[in-house]
Amino acid sequence: MSASEDRPATRSGTAAARDDGGGLTSAVVVVALVSAISGLLYGYDTGIISGALLQITDEFGIGSGWEQVIAASILAGAVVGALVCSRLSERLGRRTTLLVVAAVFVVGSLAASLAPNPLTLSLARIVLGFAVGGATQTAPVYVAELAPTRYRGRLVLFFQVAIGVGILIATIVGATESVDWRVAIGAAVVPSALMLGLMLRLPDSPRWLVKAGHRDQAREALQRVRPPGTDVSGELHEIDELVEAERTASTRGWRGLREPWVRPALVVGCGLAVFTQLSGIEMIVYYSPTILTDNGFSDSAALRVPVALGATYLVTQLIGLAIIDRVGRRRLTLLTLPGAALALVVLGTFFVTGNDGQAQVPYIIATLVAFMAFTAGGIQLMGWLTGSEIYPLATREAGAAAQSASLWGTNLLITLTLLSIIDTIGTGQTFWLYAAFNIAGFVFLYRRMPELTGRSLEQVEHELSAGRFTPADFARAR
Template identity: 75%
Template sequence: MSQAHENRTTSTEAPERLTGSVVVVALVSAVSGLLYGYDTGIISGALLQIGEDFDIGSGWEQVIAASILVGAVIGALSCSWLAERRGRRGTLLLVGVVFVVGAVAASLAPTPFLLSISRLVLGFAVGGATQTAPVYVAELAPTAYRGRLVLFFQIAIGVGIVIATVVGASESVPWRLSIGVAAVPAALMFLLMLRLPESPRWLLRSGDADAARAALASVRPPERDLEREFGEIRENVEAEREAGTRGWSGLRAAWVRPALVVGCGLAVFTQLSGIEMIVYYSPTILTDNGFSDSTALRVSVALGLTYLIAQLIGLAVIDRVGRRRLTLITLPGAAAALFVLGAFFATGNDGKSMIPWIVGTLITFMAFTAGGIQLMGWLTGSEIYPLATRAAGAAAQSAALWGTNVLITLTLLSIMRTIGTGPTFWMYGLFNVAAFVFLYRTMPEMTGHSLEEIETRLEEGRFTPAGFAR
């Protein structure tokens, strides 16, 4: 283990106080997460109005819903490249501009085709923000506050989903306004970024030590001794430069592959869990099966609130229960809820008298999946990869997550039309069973282990559940 790693693990004292710049960093993290949750969630209620305005069927609805996800894949991959070459701050400023342009263009789109293209542009910003913002925040935040700033990002996603479902459920807000209003927080994010410096770590990697020192000083209290922290960053950057396994090519190394398999597999299963089916299409699914629009939209709000509450509970207990254990405990509950939902629809028990049972089962599913596997998709990307491949690994994991999301969104309504609502729920229940088997066999318990310990076990070929148990 390098000296830089040893120094980093021992430097855990918090600064005496938070600076205004660090508070702005927290706000940027929160706004980017909120935009992610809102822009992906608002389509759930808006699709009911869009379908009527444009007189389109399920095929176009799937394309409109999925276009933002295709853009997110492109944004996650390209912004990973941009952030490495042009800096984190510059990339996030670009993302803020694209957020505004995409939201305004989508709200004014005169045809389904142009609406899809506008949401593709908006998706670029969503993917870019989710890829770049956590890295930027982690590199600016003091060590003692880093976890809480990541928490802001995760919780803000849930807040964005809740706001989107409330707006959709009101039915009085035109879909153009509900989509276009996202330009306001996007503009706020851009203005907040103007106050912040470039990442000191990126500046040092680019060879500008003076600018790196000035950037670090701007986000630390004046009384803070910067020499130790700046020395750790310098040693860490030098260790990255000397690493034999680096970047995208490093992900192909045999000893890194187990982390890539677990990370990308987990990202895929977070989407195959059925969460996006419920977030994007629950109003459409329910109205297609005889529910009124108002009932379906109120259910969507309840599901959004459940998502947020379950995330808060999961984040509160994850370090005590453990990442692996929490995931394996909650997956069977999610699978069982989907099997029960499938039985309701497959046996014709989906009438008005069954509404409380259907809604209760949907909420149960949302609680198990949001408080379990959904917490892991973004968290593991920052933990399981070696330092020199961490940015590339996180980008690959993001692309796997968004790519699976695209596939689901483009096919879900067509699958339901073909095999029925009940069997579709059963299919996703089986995906949760497969996720349990996959993660039980491959995912180690990383809670309580430092990033350096995780990397050491990778190097030793012990990145397995048994390898972390001893």
Template identity: 70%
Template sequence: MTQTTATTTRSARLTGPMVAAAAVSAISSLLYGYDTGIISGALLQIRKDFTTGNGMEQVIASAILLGAVLGALACSRLSERRGRRGTVLLISGVFVVGALLCSVAPTAVTLALGRVVLGFAVGGATQTVPMYVAELAPAAKRGRLVLTFQVGIGVGIVISTLVGASESVSWRVSIGVAAVPALLMLLLTLKLPESPRWLVKQDDRDEARRVLHRVRVDGADVESELRGIVELEDRERRTDERERGWSGLRRAWVRPALVVGCGIAVFTQLSGIEMIIYYAPTILTGNGFSTTAALRVSVALGVTYLVMMLVGLAIVDRVGRRRLTLVMVPGAALSLAVLGALFATGHSGRDSMPFIIACLVAFMFFNAGGLQLMGWLTGSEIYPLAVRGAGTSAQAAALWSTNLLITLTLLTILDTIGPGPTMWLYAAFNVAAFVFVWRRMPELTGRSLEQIERDLREGRFHPRDFAGPSRRRTARR
């Protein structure tokens, strides 16, 4: 074996701490998918136990989202003050407490309050865990670890639908069991070091060096990596205070990135994904489906979500972020429009069941494989370094706030205008999403973070200013 081959093989390995970090990333995202998805099937049992109406069911389903907004905003500041690791430890503990509170809730109101606590952990995890793991990871492994986080969400949703479809597990057990992986996440995080980048921010370069030696394979060029972290931190400190953090988001040259990021976040939710994940069983049972059939449809939707998330992540760098979104969104809009027509014309009985299921699966196919990918990808790419933490926090808050609004009003809208017009309303939101992406979202695929920041500063953050992957290949030829 040549020296080059040996070096490549060695660098391809992950150290024990990085394996543990990958596990923390996977568990936190699995909890995100599971805790948000489990309410779909649980609502059918909760309705019987607490004799809830649509209003309280909306409150119970949306309570986790209120907590997520608070967690996304609060943990952005906590991670700067307490450190990334300290914040992840706090989030892990809140996951445990929230799951247990929900499982023993004596009333519908206390269940909703417990889900606010659980939501704080969900929102905090989406804000902090990917950043912490990315700052620990070597550059060559960062993409795979981000993939671990996104796939974990899909896995969590699938598990939650399988648990719900079994119909043999009490909702208290199905919600409370989430405390077990949360406790494992807490124990794993206790064994992890602090982020070397945060340590450099605290002027503790010796500890940052020790951490890098611990998380890198033997023979890695730790000193060179540390110099790079220090240089980046020095450059950030030289940045005008008005261009950093939340203040920097108000700068005119940053505004186009904020509009695109928050706009995409809002449309990922307005597209109808949460309506399907949270309320598909409720909608279906209300239109003649048996409970068993409705829960099995939820499993099919969860599996479709996971598969299309994997497919989308595999092809997005070749197809392009903007192009993939523009290709997939019309399919989601058409699926909801046809579904709305079936409900509006009275074709929602047993004979039409295959068509309704086909529309739901088709919607999930087009939505999960396109627009849903962009909600988290854009946040990690479009914001300049000096405002990246504030930008991703604002984007996460926009996403969770829209999710909260939808979940809190959907059943009321269904009661008021009926399922058919409701589906048409969300089909219209998909049309609006297509127009927004077409007019405002540039093609970011293949561009470095530094190139994107430079174009923002020069006022060239528009679709016409960015060539897609195929156009760049044609230009090179």
């Protein structure tokens, strides 16, 4: 069988021309709010450790080894959560999986805030990580499968924006210095409980209900999230076709990712995920106060810097999201990566040449902000976005899970080793190392990543199945 014959069928003309699902309803807004809360918790729970580590180190009397373990433990849980929740959402449904994720957020936040020692804190953050990984895997899919077509992109992006909001809130809490780290971490219980309560009011994904053989419940779910009187028959028919195409495809699921014609998408997707982390953003988000205090900054100054970085992250993400469809995914990534690399080279030079004293503080902070702007407004937008676009329909969920696990796994490796690398080769040299990673990412994506902007999912899959998945192939096909 040829690759093109192996592909799942695309939508019929009738289904493609169906009504777009009408306007927004309160139920759809609540769905988007749940996704936003899960994104906020992701940003907050990963970002709060940045400032909290200074207090935790003093209270427990620990060194850089334990600091790395505490910071990285949430990422170990995220790898497991992304992979496990991918399967849970297929077997139990998106709604049930998100209920589990919300409950785990509550338990993990409480356990971390009450931890009596660094080991218990690390274990609690592994539990939190499971919820973080599960949320990143499930929440955007849940929104996409319930939102009306005309609002789908904007509602799914609530999750991405909320991550930036969570990081910013975490940095502000850390900068106050008056909030005990246990209170700061435990505060995540409130949005976690709100997410759990809201999920109890929502239906499951119509697409999952059809796959599970509950077509009447799928119709009821659509009617609950569409304006009163909307005829959902056309939308339900399209879901029937998509589910049938997925069910009959011989290339599907995790096994389908090993097919030669799917492999280029997997290489690009997972490679992009790896380089979003090797960009150095997690080094800055998790450890900037630690790095700065170790190099002579006061605690107050070191804790204020992440607030500027968090605000920059959020603002540049919003700018990036506003222009990405006009500039293009590939072009925006390639335009911003050199700027990030240059910023890290300059940062490294400050520290290597000894120009890291009080007089240079404004320049160091400005360079950190420039790095954050180039990274957050560029490659960081692509890590989650491409997972929903680059893979064939029948392997999309498995591909997104593999990409998510690659991202979290790389993040885990970086967080576990960063302070040790700094101790071994020096702060400035470490910044230079990550500058080299950005250059390598530029080369990889320049050679491998096609421009997906302006192409439907069916067009992307068609080019992939035909063996035309290079940047040059996509440029010729325009």
